[in-house]
Amino acid sequence: MSLADSRPQQRGPARGRPRSEAVERAILEGVMKLLEDGVSLAELSIERIARTAGVGKATIYRRWSGKEELFVDVMRAAEPPDPELPGTSMRDDLVVLLESMRLRGLANRSSAIMHNVHAQMKSSPKIWAAYNTSVIRPRRERGLEILRRGQRDGELRSDIDLELANDMFVGPMLVRAVLRPDMELPEGLAERIVDTALAGLRPVSPPGG
Amino acid sequence: MSLADSRPQQRGPARGRPRSEAVERAILEGVMKLLEDGVSLAELSIERIARTAGVGKATIYRRWSGKEELFVDVMRAAEPPDPELPGTSMRDDLVVLLESMRLRGLANRSSAIMHNVHAQMKSSPKIWAAYNTSVIRPRRERGLEILRRGQRDGELRSDIDLELANDMFVGPMLVRAVLRPDMELPEGLAERIVDTALAGLRPVSPPGG
Amino acid sequence: MSLADSRPQQRGPARGRPRSEAVERAILEGVMKLLEDGVSLAELSIERIARTAGVGKATIYRRWSGKEELFVDVMRAAEPPDPELPGTSMRDDLVVLLESMRLRGLANRSSAIMHNVHAQMKSSPKIWAAYNTSVIRPRRERGLEILRRGQRDGELRSDIDLELANDMFVGPMLVRAVLRPDMELPEGLAERIVDTALAGLRPVSPPGG
Amino acid sequence: MSLADSRPQQRGPARGRPRSEAVERAILEGVMKLLEDGVSLAELSIERIARTAGVGKATIYRRWSGKEELFVDVMRAAEPPDPELPGTSMRDDLVVLLESMRLRGLANRSSAIMHNVHAQMKSSPKIWAAYNTSVIRPRRERGLEILRRGQRDGELRSDIDLELANDMFVGPMLVRAVLRPDMELPEGLAERIVDTALAGLRPVSPPGG
C-alpha cells in the first residue's frame, strides 16, 4: 500500500473513473528524471513536476498532499530491494547488510539525489516519521534480528546491548554514506567495519577454543 | 570573521554610515526566536524574518546573499564552544568529545531546531560545503588528532586506519543524535560507546607488556 | 421547442435510454433555487449546479453547450406569461403592457436575480442575440402592433415614427426597471408614463373633429 | 480621486517607494487595448491583463481588489468628458445632452466594448453602486438641473414630475444606445426625441403667445 492513497472513503465498489496508474508512474518517474538531470530540490516545484510529467497539478494533489509526501514515495520507489542474506554466520550477514548500504550510497539511481530528498524530509517531522516507520525502522529491525541470532549462536557477547551493537556497525557506514557524501566508499569497507567492530564484541572465546 | 561580510570592497577607510552591529544581532536573534517558537524552517521566509526583526529586507540582503547563507551564521551563533579536553588519556579525551556531541544533540539552544537547519543546509551543496569547512571539518580534525596521539602513546593499535577508527566512535553517536531524534541519549552513552569500540581497537599486548 | 435541444440527429425511433425530463426540470429548478438563495451569478458554476441538482456534469453538457445557453432557458422558464390586452383602446393596451413590465421588474420570481442573468447574457453576444430573438423581439413587436392599430384608429398622429414612439413609452419604464434597480416603481407609474408621452403624440385635431 | 486608491492608511508622509503612475496607466491602457482587439470580457483574466501590461499580478491587486473594481476605473478612463451646454434654452441644452449620449453609444473608444463592461458591472451590485454614484448619478443630476431651470423659465409645465420628465428624454435614447446595440442611432435622433417628448410637456401656451 502506498502513501499515495488518499481516496476519501471506499464506499461501495469504486464509483467514477478510476485513477490512472500510468499517471502515477509518470509523476514518480518525472521527479526522478528531474533529480537525475541535476535539478536541485529547491528548484523542484509541484508546478514543474506537473509540467515535466505532462500532468495537471490537481492530479498530483489528488494523490499527495504536498511536496514532502510525494518525496516519501519517490524515495520508496527508488529504494533497491533489501539484500538476501547468506545465513552462513552473523558476521557474513552483517557484511552483506552493510555492503547493501554502501551500494545504496553509491548508486541509488543517482547517489547525490536521494541524499537531498532525504535531507528535505528531515525538516518535516511528520514526513520523516512516515519514512522512518515504513523504510528505516524495518531495515534496522533486520539488523537487530541478525544480532539476536548471533548472540544466541555465540557469535556475540551475551552482555551486549543489541541496539548499541547495531549502531557500532551501522554508524560508521552511515557517517560516510549519508553525512559525508564527499568521503570515499571503497570496496571492502563493509568487511573492514564489521571485522573491526566485531573485535570488541565477540565473546572472550576460550583461548584454545 | 563572519560569512555576513559581503562588503563590495574596502577602498579607503570606510566611507558613509557604517553597518549597525545591533541590526546584525537583531536578525540572528530573530531567526532563533522564531525557530524556538515552533516556526518550521519552511515557514521561515526572509520577509518574515525582516518583519520580526523590525528590519528592511534589503538590510538582510546587504549582509547575506540568501536564506541558506544566513542559516550558516545562525548555526554558528548557536553552536556551543568546543569542549576543553582533559588530556589524561586518549580514552578520556574521546569520552569528553562524544559527550559534547551528546549534549549538542540534547540541548543546543533548542534541540530539534538546529536539527532542521542542519537538514536544510544539506540540500544546498554550496552551503553545506561552507558549513563543512568551517564547523564540521575542524571538529573531525580534533578527533583525529586525539587518535593520532593515542596511537603514538600505544593506546591504539598501530595498524588501524585512523579515519575509520574515528567513525567507529563518532558513528554510533551520530546515528542517534542526528538521524534518530526519537532515540534516547542517556547519560553515560559516550562512555559506553568509547569503551565498546575501544575493545576492538586496543593493542593486543598491553603497551607496557 | 427549447434551446436545450442539441440531439445530434433523430435517426429512427430514438435508440437507447431516453433522456429524463425530470432531470431537465431538476436542473432548471436547481439554478433558480440557487439564485433565489442569494448565490451570485459569478458563484454559479456548472459544477455547483450539478451538485445541487444531484446530476452529473455530462448530463448538463449533453443538453446545453455552456453556462450562457443554460441561462437563456432559465430566463425563459422564469418569464411570466405575456399579459392579455383589454383591446378597448391603444392607451389602455399600452398601460397594461407597461404595467406588466413594471411587475416583471418588481417580482419576477425574485426581482434582482433575473436582472443579473440578464446582465450576464449581455456580455455574450451570441446568447444575447438568441434571447433577443426569442424573448425581446416578440415583446417589442407586440408594442408596435398596438401602436399600428392606434395609428389606424386615429389615436396616434399619422406622421409619427412608430419605432420612436414605442421607445417613448418603453424607455422611461426601462430606465427604472432595468438600469436603476434602486429607483421606485410605484403603482400608477405605467399610467403616468403613457399619458405623459401620449400628450405629445396625439393628433392635434380630435379624431372625430 | 480614483477607486484605485486602496492604500491601507496615510500615516505620516508616505513611507516606502511610491506607487508608479506609469504602471497604473499601463494597466488601464492594456485592458482597453485587449477589449479593442476583440477579446471578450469573459476571456479577460487578471493574469492576462498583467501579461499584456508587463506587470505583476500583485501590482494589480495592490490597486484594485478584483476584476470589477478595475473595470469601474476602465470605464471612467474611457468616458468622454461631459459636453458643454449652450445655455440658450432648455430645449437646446437637452439636445446637446442627448447628443452626447448618442455619441457615447457610437464611438466610446470602441462602441461594443464599454457595453460589455457595463453589463458585467451590473452583475456585481457593489460595483454597480460605485459606478452609479460616481458616473451615472452626476450625469442624471445634470439633466435634472436643466429641467429645473426650464421649469423656472416657463419652458416646462410646472406640474410635471422632474424625475419622470427626465426619463421621458433619457429613456428612449438609452433603450437604443444601451439595450439595443443593433439598433440604429442616426444623426438628428437627439433632436427628434427631445421635440417629440417636449410636445407633451410644454406649458399650454396662450394661443396667441
Place this chain on the structure above:
DNA sequence: GCCTAACCGAGACGGTACGTCACGTCTTTTA
C-alpha cells in the same frame, strides 16, 4: 557645521509558485 556617502525602514516592482477551483472531456459502473 556642512557635505557626502552609505545605511536604514518601508514598501512597490516583475516574477514564480502555492494550493484551490472550475472548465469541458473522458472513462468507469449501473440501470
Place this chain on the structure above:
DNA sequence: TAAAAGACGTGACGTACCGTCTCGGTTAGGC
C-alpha cells in the same frame, strides 16, 4: 444509450515570497 461519479489536462484565482529597486530619513566620517 443515459446517467452519476469522478479522474483528467488546462488555466485562472488571490496570496505569499523572491530578490531588486526606489523613496524619505538617519548617521557617521572628512572637510
